[in-house]
Amino acid sequence: MQFVCLLLCLGLAKALAALPKDPKVAQHVLKAYRTKGASQGQSWVFSNCKRLVGLLHQKSVAVKKLSAAAKAVELDQTLSEDERHFRVHTLEVFQKELNESEHLVYQAVHSLQRALQGDYKDVVNMKESSRQRLEALREAAIKEEQEYVELVAAEKHQKEAKKSALPQNKTLSILDEILEDVRKAADRLEEEIEEHAFDNNKQIVGVNVEAVLRVEEDEENGGKRKNKSKKREVEDDLGLSMLIDSQNNQYVLTKPRDSTMPRADHHFIKDLVSVVMLSLPCGWVCTLVRLPPMFGYIMCGVLLGPSCLNSIKSMVQVETLGELGVFFTLFVVGLEFSPERLRKFCAGRAACAVPLGPGLMSLAAVLLLCVFLKSFIIGPFYKKLHLEGKGNKEILVLGMAAFVFFMLTVTEFLSVSMELGCFLAGALLSTQGHMVTAEVMTCIEPVRDFLAIIFFASIGLHVFPTFVLYELTILLVLTLSLVIMKFVMAVAVLSAILPPGSRHIRWVVSAGLAQVSEFSFVLGSRARRAGIISREIYLLVLSVTTLSQLLAPVLWRVTTHVWVRRTERKTVT
Template sequence: MQEDFRLIVDLVSVLVAAASGGLLAGLLRQPPLLGYIIGGMVVGPAGLGLIKEVVQIETLAQFGAAFLLFALGVEFSFAELKKVQKISLGGGGLQIVLTILVTTLVSLGIGWVKSPAQGVFLGAILSLSSTAVVLKCLMERNETATPHGQVMLGILVVQDLALGLMLAVLPALDQPPEAIGMAIGQALLRIGLFAAGAVAVGIWLIPRLLRLLAKTESRELFLLGVVTLCLCIALLTEQMGLSIEMGAFVAGLMISEVEYADQTLTYVEPLRDVFAALFFASVGMLIDPVFLWNNWELILGLVFLVFVGKFLIITPLVKLFNYPLKTALIVGLGLAQIGEFSFVLASEGQVLGLVSRRVYLLLVGTTAVTLILTPFVLQVIPQLFNWLETVPIFKPYFNSMELPLEVAIDIPVQNHVVVCGYGRIGRNLVRLLNEHNSQIVVIDQSEAAIQKLREAEVPYVYGNAASLHVLEKAGVDQARSLVIALPDAMSTRLALKRALELAPDLDIVVQANHNRDIELLYQLGAKEVVQPEFEASLEMATHLLTGLGVPIAVIAREVEQIRNSHYLDLRPERSQSEIARDLQFAAQEMNSKWYGLPSDSPLVGMTIGQANIRSLTGVSLVAIRRDRGEEIDYPDAKISLEKGDRFLVVGQPEEQAAFNELAKGEVVIPESSTPCQWLQIPEDSLGVGKTLAQLDFRREYGVQVQAIRREGKFIRFPDETVELRAGDHLLLCGGSNPLNQLRQWIAPSSKMPQLAIPIIKVPVSEALQRFLPLDSQRND
């Protein structure tokens, strides 16, 4: 077979294997890159042996790494890098130094290497994490703009920059110390010269070139010009003794500050995705499954040591830079792998004689396994944290790390608007609300965003908007409205869910980051869900239809219908199985559980609206499976509950327990005509320190305690062992006269005259929805 045709066959074989593996991974709800790696293993020299010219495929695969980092540079601009410059430069640099130091000492101590130079080389390999894998996972989960995503990318950028320094120093590792110092000096000089040149080109040349390309109004010419620019800069860095990948990343950074950055990213993304698949498949081709199988115990031991060692180095470093413990844990777990560029170092080290063939294969195998495990680790982190929050031993640590880091002076206490997230959308909202003299409190956990709020004198709470303690500190329970404009879906869902725990009837507007999130956010209790892309379409259509002479009233009515239908007319058609898969995936990231409805349940025959499950228990019912096999995803309030139904509910463990009690009929639910009222327990109340069994309100007064709100937590259907504390808010349901008598006993009118008001007859569901202490309702 001709050589050039052989290359075409090999390239097609790799792409077919990557596409097949990616499709299989997608069907199994796993990241596609796992399929790309496994596909490469199958067709590689150690697998079926279909690929003959591995070197040529690896050369083409370098384009994948280059385009991946080029796109990262376009997205991760200098402005974004500045937000995390302390942790990226300081933390990233310390992480590399500490990893090399610890690895050198350990490997020398147990005899893995024979010289300090070999230990330094091994440490350099282990110090790098996978930019490609971590970036791909963050992009798929829409988490690149989250605090942990920015910290990870900042550290990864420093690691990628350090790769050029490592490659420059590598040949001198077996030389005298002065040779190593000379090599480091030369490498730093080259990096400095390149950085200075990149800044100059980025300021004076790149903008003019892109404007010239844009003037042609040719998509092909614009794409060709951008790709040529990227590869030329990448080749220049290669000639300077740095890496192609570093050059591609810097090229992206230069373009990121130009007005054509978004257009560039749109054009390059399809090319990037194809070559990235080729890159991951080439990584798979380096893996020898037989060697892995024969040395699986040793490799798994090495994988364990790598994950634990890097986690124990990175997590404290991130915490040292004043990031929340949860962010530090996510970053530590997310970067606890060996990067794909370590293959480059390992290959160079083998050529230079720094490692034997066996050690090289062990490094390749360990690196491959950590790359394969990383997407699973990042996927399981939310479930892991949800579980840890329920374990008594870990609960205090998670509660403490959810506390606000800082609260502005004189924040509003009631009738204000809480804005979660001070990104582009959050800033615009704050500016518009300020123009109408609205009281505002902003929640954000980015130090850069908080500094801007300090300078603008906007009231803020510095912390995680998904934390119950932070939301409580922002006064969500007394707020007029809440806006959630967070960059990742998981934090958005948690912030929505926990805000409704504090104020079930709060007006909440949520930004949906993806089409598939719209129905789930409505189901979790949002009053309004806004999808920016759809809103842009509606505004453009409004402008065009107005120009065509369509009456404004008609346009407004049609737009309102589309919004009321949750953008159903604009969303692409999706099968029921696709909707069910997305729902299951989203529910896995939250506290969710399937419950069977007993045949004798009092809920049988009621509609979801009549049962008022969210208000009574706090859970959200997001799916129903009928006995006859039908599944109803995102059921509306008119759906009736039937015998044999199974419910997928989302909520905290205590909320799920309350739902279980409700479904089994183990709690007494007042009828709709029964008066209910919230009552706050003062410090000098006779009930403080006594259990509900000792007080026995039901026998003495005929009054049932339906719920207790305590320190931001909602205890539904409390049992008889619960002890009352000062400051508790009790939801009491019973007759009007007994409620008045009980109220006078718990809080005598002489001590709290504001409580001696007539009790209004409201259903328990409405009382729960109001969820306000009695003293705040006295003026109603």
């Protein structure tokens, strides 16, 4: 051991002697070396080598004593097998701590030697050294965390052993005995259902160890736990703390270790309440000024999002709930879709399926599944559901939702978009006739409307008024170009298909079709998620769509007003 320490000291001295020969570089390195972080320099190395030798010698003696104590515990027949295992494990934990401390000493010296021999002008080398130190610290943090968990378990076991060693109370009531048995059964259940997700995933390739900050709910709100009662502390323990990594990503608990305790994501509940309560006045105001209420829901998301109040903490959860709004919206669109139109569409595209090759194999499988479901499953399924749902509408709603989720699961499995599965679910149900479509629409529309509000509010979280102000000129040019182009194209098409006596209607209809559809939000979000469009294009799509929604009512009123005045003049003459 002394020989190892001597080599360690010689290595440090050699590293210090190997400083750059250039006077300016050497002066800069020595100046950096003599800072507060390493102010002792060479004197620290030689004066503390003897002390390091003594500490390592004490460590080796302690390890031998721990090994002897572990053997003595294993040979002690007066202890139970569990108690022997517990005591030996405690000694092993302490020995592991000694070994890790020794390893950290050598690691720190090696890091210092590498830093002294490096070139301070080489940023790549400094970055690599920093990465190696970061990896070492992460690994040390994992080991220390595991050791802490083991010590907590040992402390719990020790308390239980002391409690069982105390003389039992003879007057223990029957209720206390029952509760004690229930406690033991609950502990056993908790041990059985624990997944050990940390231990099972830390060795998987691609898993990275990250440093995170844990923010408690009361700390986030600026409160102090000292003034809280015991009851309030218990209630806070049932809540969720937030983790923040070095990239400013925020995480919440998805599955607790103790599955026997019910928990709730209070951040998500508060965010959902805020969205619903603010969507009402925003949609109401837009209705009063004759704007689409959907625009008010988007403004609700803008007000609550990062660009204004920044009160939404669970953005991912809110957007996930909004995805259900897209699914049910497309389901309703499928209900309104004509089966004859779908049949013509499929027939017109059949010739294109062959030359495109295997790219449409998944789509062909989906279409074959739809034919099978329409022929053998949809009719009997809905009849049975209709009979069971008489006087019990939740069965019908649940059955329709289950069918939608079944179709989107199938299409996702076949590498086709889930949205297409929702649309096909509605189109298949529409083949059962108008009565079936009307009944399903009556049950599903309230659910669709509520979830669609959440979706448009989640879109507003990504609309930034500051971006619109910065790029107002470009956005206005793009918006006006799109609106004018759609207006002109609609006028040209309607002029060709409308009879001569009704061509005056083309101006009013074209004004209603000139805006960018709200489905651009859906398509834009999917394209951004799939990496088809960049962040800049996505922001342009959101901004242009929002501006066109604002411009469309104005264009509609102007066109209607001009047309009404012309009609009145013709009537007078």
